[in-house]
Amino acid sequence: MLALIAAQLKEQLKDSRSNKAPIWIDLGGGTGWNIEQMNNYFPISKFERVYLVDLCPSLCRIARERFQKFGWTNVIVLCEDALGSDFPGIANPKGKIDMITMSYSLSMMDNYHAVIDHVHSLLERKAGILGVADFYTSTNTTKASNYGIQGYQCNWWTRNFWQIWFAFDHVHLHASRRDYLEYRFNVKKAVNGRNHFILPFLVQIPYYIWVGQKKSSGTKKNRSILSKSISPLSLSSDEEIDEPILHQLQTNDIRPRSMSTDSSSSQGSVPDSPSSVGSSSTLVASAISTRALIEKQTELRFGPKLSPWRLPYNPTLPCHTQFRSYIYAFTWEDPRIDLEVLNLQKDDVMFVITSAGDNALEYALHGQPSRIHCVDMNPCQNHLLELKLAAIQNLPHSEFWQMFGVGHHADFRRILVDQLSPSLSSAALQFWYKNRSTFDDCFYETGYSGLALRLFKWLVRIKGLSKTVEEVSTTDDIRVQEQLWENVIKPSILPVWLVEWVLSHPAFLWNALGVPINQMKLILDEGDAVQYIYDTLDSIMTRSLFRDDQYFYNLVVNRKYTCDSCPSYLTETGFQTLKEQKATDAMLLHTKSIIQVLKSLADGELTKAVLMDHMDWFDPKDAEDEVKEVARAVRKGGIVLWRSAGRKPWYNALFEKYGFEVEAVGVRVPGSGVSIDRVNMYASCYKAIKK
Template sequence: MYVGLAIAACLFGLAALLNYTYAKSVIIFAWSCFLKPFNGAADLNDQQAALESFYQSQASIYDLTRSALLQGREMMLQLAASHLNTTMPVWIDIGGGTGWNIEQMDAYKKISGFKAVYLIDLSPSLCEVARKRFAAKKWPNVHIICADATAFSLPDDIKTADLVTMSYSLSMIPMFYAVIDRIEKILSNNGVVAVVDFYAQSTANLCGRSNLGGELLRHVNWFSRTFWRLWFEFDRVYLDPSRRDYLEYQFGTVKSVNSRNNLLGRIPYYIWLGCLKRRDSERARKIDAMATESPYLLPVSTSPELSVIDEDCIIAVRSKGYEAAAINLQRNFPLPSFFYQTEIWRIFYDERLAKYNQFAGEYIYAFTWEDPREDDRILKFKPTDTVLAITSAGDNIMTYAALPTAPHRIHCVDLNPYQNHLVELKLAAFSVLEYHDIWKLFGEGRHTNFGGLLISKLAPKLSSHALQYWLRNQKTFTGSKGLYDTGSTRWAIRIAKFIFWITGCSGDVENLCKATSLAEQKKIYDTKIRPAIINPWVASIVLRNPMFLWKALGVPMHQAEMISSTAGDFLTYITDTLDPIIERSLISSDNYFYYLCLKGRYSASNCPGYLKRESFTRLCKPGALDGIRIHTDEIVDVVARIRKHSVTIAIVMDHMDWFDTDGVDATREIRALNHALKNGGRVLFRSASKCPWYTKVYDREGFKCHAEQVREKKTSIDRTNMYASTWVATKIRDLNGESSVENLVL
């Protein structure tokens, strides 16, 4: 009571500063919600009477006073509109109250574009407000049904609904399970259920479940759970977890977002989109049931028997997605949310596992250092190739896909889920956005309307995990520094810029990025830039710091040891890296790697190949990206579940430099690559060493290695010159059973 009075007083004081009308509305709201939640004279066993006792006095000011409390409604409606793929759909808004949702939806999807819209609500007072609202709008296809959500009737010609929404109403319905069951019966085969509501849950009730589509912010601590449950129960709003749990049990999760109302005490709320558990059963028979290289990632049929009708997909090894689906079906759970995504790029992974939670919630690389032009020169990609490559920031993956001779299949592999969220965002962007938006996002690294694009256009193309990540990290693109000042390697760029600033070289850096000849570039570098960054002070404070090497440059301990053995000192290694670059190509026009580091963005003439306009023409064609699969796992686990001899090229970057020299991990991975590669298939890798120790492991495990490029003093091997050597290992023989799947999967 006293807390309610305090809040009411604060609200009134704030409202009084605004205007009289709003102050009056706030007083009515505070009285109804904090002091007289339900009229004692009413029959509180009668749900309609109880609701009327609560809403009758505030129906006219309901919308004016709910914007701060009921957050997430606009986002729910936008997501619902963007996921609808039915012409002239039927929409049922359960607990629609005053009709605010329907009026707001008109901004995202015209109400005239619906065959029929039905508002269901039990409160006559709220329904009367809705009638007046719709009469003013003159929408003949909008209908109001004042009835219980468990017992409303639709016209005889309306058998199913394509969209069912519940905006802060599920938590107020006593017989919620009956309503959810009713929705399951009337939802069309391709229909969408969208819910936004309060919640108070802990991770304790998630045991054994992998169908949620993202758990970020799902856990609510004990105090908040207890406080908000008790608080809302005064107004017959129930935050018990069973409501959301049953919703997620009856439907497949398409999108799941957990958030907090920071304006009012960080009240937890969620936005959820779902579909029928086993929609489109005929197409679903082609589920990714046997191998992750299968082109299908769709829901399974009602039969628990998971089989593939495509003859070329029938193999003994089954994907993790298959195994998760089988477990869920045995429990009558929905499939993991990945199976209900629109696109087929992202392969199932269980985000609850510890190995995915070691990256502090961020990716390491916002851009990729390896030079794809050299990759193509060495490997000569063909349309018949199947490529397996480390994801990193996805620049190389996208550039391979944009080649005129693009491989027909590209498997992206990264253990860091956030690196894969980044490449998934790039794939989604090329699927739905115009070139100027893509350029702002990934050329400039900034887009002021990123949030709008994410919800209205990109969301249907993203997995639930990726969507929630980017919703939480919108400042990556809307902040002043942009995409290329993110990732842990941003610290290297920031430190370099600080050194330039403190030594008075910032203007010279600008001139370096504008140089029109190699002679001009070299003069600026030799006289101004080089003395600032290549000196004993920088070496002792920065380059010899193991924390800086790992956190800022992404150089782990074992690779740092290889650098020391190659150059003797990290400063010497950096010198051998940078000095030849200046004489190789113009940073202003032909070296987008260093241009980006110095400028924080690309230029139209100096950018990765996938960002050029001619590449956009290729990548935005329907089906152009269908051959890409994104695996969130270790290479060994991925290739063990890909059909044997199906890969022609593997690109593992400098990844094996990170391994312990005892050779155990290297042997395991190289055997896995032997399993996946066909005879004659090639592995491209780079190293900080001129002769990495693991080349001998390749030779022992069925490959023949040769150095494609070795960096010598005053020479560069590509536009980054970041590595001491580039190697190609060609598979020349199988391992006679040594690389069996059983030996590969631990």
């Protein structure tokens, strides 16, 4: 909790124009251990004042001795009730405190409603931070908010037993304490955990780590007027707007181009300057930036973002809880082909499937479109992309490369909390904190796709091919690469009987390779599955070198990228371009079904859409419903790109039915030895242009 709020405080101070040192109150601070520990995350000398408040005289005496030892003259110990309002050095403390913490103390306070109200009055209006770490129990109903509800629910035994047990020590864990806290404050970060006591998985004490900020009061009237005056804009629950600006907003229709209903206009593009918003907005352009207008528009349409990129979703729905991890730790589609076909421009509005986020980052780097809608039903795939975005924004390239180039970072837990947490949603933070060992060994062996890498590693070892495989990944002679594959690796690792066995097990196909039943049927309808695998890999060996071009297969061989063979966003040049030009600001992460997101978009809003191979998974009814929505959301001249395990997928006709002109980008010919891209995992790639 201390590390999280220190990271939040640093982020606020970095963005603030004020050099004022913050003021901190630790309520129920006991012996001052929290304050000593905070010095590791945010130096106590950088606070204007620190107040420790506790009722127990003996604990306060120990705290004074502790602070005297450290020589902290700006730390004041107050032996009084939490409702005390006398803070030496501050004549009227209301609205002047930058940070308040309560560590295992809210559950001990009798008048907790009054304490929370008092804390609310003390905190600085716009940027005041409240941190809480405590035990808790939930109610038997799911929380309405999507902040901090992952892992929130406690079972019947946990809810009742721990309330009774803690009550013997005058510690009260009733859910109302946390509920009232979250009613009074905006939740910034919340992590729910279980303390595995003595008998792990049997004795689990629920606890939460929580960071919030003050909700602003007295703005409902302004927000109501604003929402009635100009529908494209809305105010968040903690934001005010000045009366003169409000009047200007009431009398001018500020409508960013992406809200236009004319499908022939440049919908969805983000204006680069106030003048591009329209002449009606010039009066307020100096008061509210174009970026702010776009953010308000986004909030109105999709809800307030949970992080700089993540949009709201309900993590308790079965469609999300079925996923315990990400399926893909890396992306298999070749972005080089996508970029050639799509010819991305800065005013493009894209729709892409998130997967591992690699290709979305390539689009952001090379095309810098104004908006990239990243969509995935699996929340863990969006957790992964969100982590990459936070790392690009907050880390140097060396740390980023360790995480996603090498796939190993020994200090991941520290940087997650200290550097990445301010940019992560609660859901992503909780997921990565729970899985903080992900980068201990090999990131690319995690997720369901990691099963395939581990299987390959196992086969190579038992067949004694380690040196041969290493030579394939390092040779600079394409003929050597081809001969090693054809004469040594292929006969040993991919005999016909093994390929047939693997392809006959649907569970392995889905969990390790991400191939669902419908897609497998598409392969079998057009030919032989064993031949499909050989057609995929044989031609790859003669296309280009693993060492400097085939980073997809080089990753499989080495379970990490190399500086010469990796996606361009992982290079130092690509990383710095994304960071300095803020190209990732265009991304919106939707954790919903594809058709739900398409329905939320305006007619003709999209210019480019990349559907990967997911149309292979559908039955005809679902496919037609989606193609119909794609046709509505893509404007005239817009391009849709997809790949398929079939050479002539049946749903091509649906795109033609709904007004697209379909043409092949590449179609594999069985036995030809010619690949259609650097991955060649799919039998075809098509593009459709909206007529």
